[in-house]
Amino acid sequence: MTRTATPRHYLMCRPTYFEVSYEINPWMDTAIETDAAVAVRQWEALRDAYLAWGHTVEYIDPIPGLPDMVYAANGATVVDGLVYSAKFRHPERQPEGPAYQKWFADAGFVTHTAEQVNEGEGDMLVVGDVILAGTGFRTDRAAHRELAELSGREVVTLELVNPHFYHLDTALTVLDADPAHPLIAYHPEAFSPASQAVLAERYPDAIHVAASEAAHLGLNAVSDGLHVVVAPRATGFAEQLRERGFEPHPVDTTELLKGGGGAKCCTLEIRR
Numbered sequence: 001m002t003r004t005a006t007p008r009h010y011l012m013c014r015p016t017y018f019e020v021s022y023e024i025n026p027w028m029d030t031a032i033e034t035d036a037a038v039a040v041r042q043w044e045a046l047r048d049a050y051l052a053w054g055h056t057v058e059y060i061d062p063i064p065g066l067p068d069m070v071y072a073a074n075g076a077t078v079v080d081g082l083v084y085s086a087k088f089r090h091p092e093r094q095p096e097g098p099a100y101q102k103w104f105a106d107a108g109f110v111t112h113t114a115e116q117v118n119e120g121e122g123d124m125l126v127v128g129d130v131i132l133a134g135t136g137f138r139t140d141r142a143a144h145r146e147l148a149e150l151s152g153r154e155v156v157t158l159e160l161v162n163p164h165f166y167h168l169d170t171a172l173t174v175l176d177a178d179p180a181h182p183l184i185a186y187h188p189e190a191f192s193p194a195s196q197a198v199l200a201e202r203y204p205d206a207i208h209v210a211a212s213e214a215a216h217l218g219l220n221a222v223s224d225g226l227h228v229v230v231a232p233r234a235t236g237f238a239e240q241l242r243e244r245g246f247e248p249h250p251v252d253t254t255e256l257l258k259g260g261g262g263a264k265c266c267t268l269e270i271r272r
């Protein structure tokens, strides 16, 4: 099938204050040295790829003491122009919720303050008409219901079972969000048997990604419908993407991986 890119609108946060000063996922190790300058260079390469493809990128100012703010995907869920705020599970990240919400309010969006614990687009992924929603480590199921009521969309709960895949966007990538032909890629073993069955039934033509590719967060990829930013080590996944007509573009995000995130984590999509 012929793939086409559609213009995207992203929000990103420069990792000026990047470090690993606490551990809230298995990737984070405060004993490992980090280099904010390297993180910034990798982040700029990611941003430059989006700009080269003609996408719009907006920026939220980083706040000292909030090193995980670079993972903008967690900052909110924006669907049909409606902003559902994030409410973080861990105290270390809790101030990020209001910070991102304020950015959207200042930009003129109507924002809704979440009552339920949820980590934004890290766990809420829009595919066609539905929203796939992760739970198990961060986002509460009650947040799935809250978002369903707010958005009027069907929200499909998926249970994550492996702590290395603690957010939905670490185990599942939306490659084509067009309601006419939605396509996802995912690592089945990251999900409970019941959720694997849900995914198999809804997305029979999905790309199944092996453990070797999903490790190092190979599935934390960003697709505009044609170009797909992937981790350079996920060569097998890149090959699967080519077979389906996509153009994989490796972008090195290894420094950002020290915090447990990749390209998708650094990218919040604004859907008007």
Ligand code: ARG
Binding pocket: 024, 025, 028, 068, 071, 073, 074, 093, 121, 122, 123, 167, 169, 170, 259, 260, 261, 262, 264, 265, 266
């Ligand atoms: N250190 C961050 C955390 O554990 C990483 C978040 C990654 N973001 C994502 N969308 N998966 O919360």
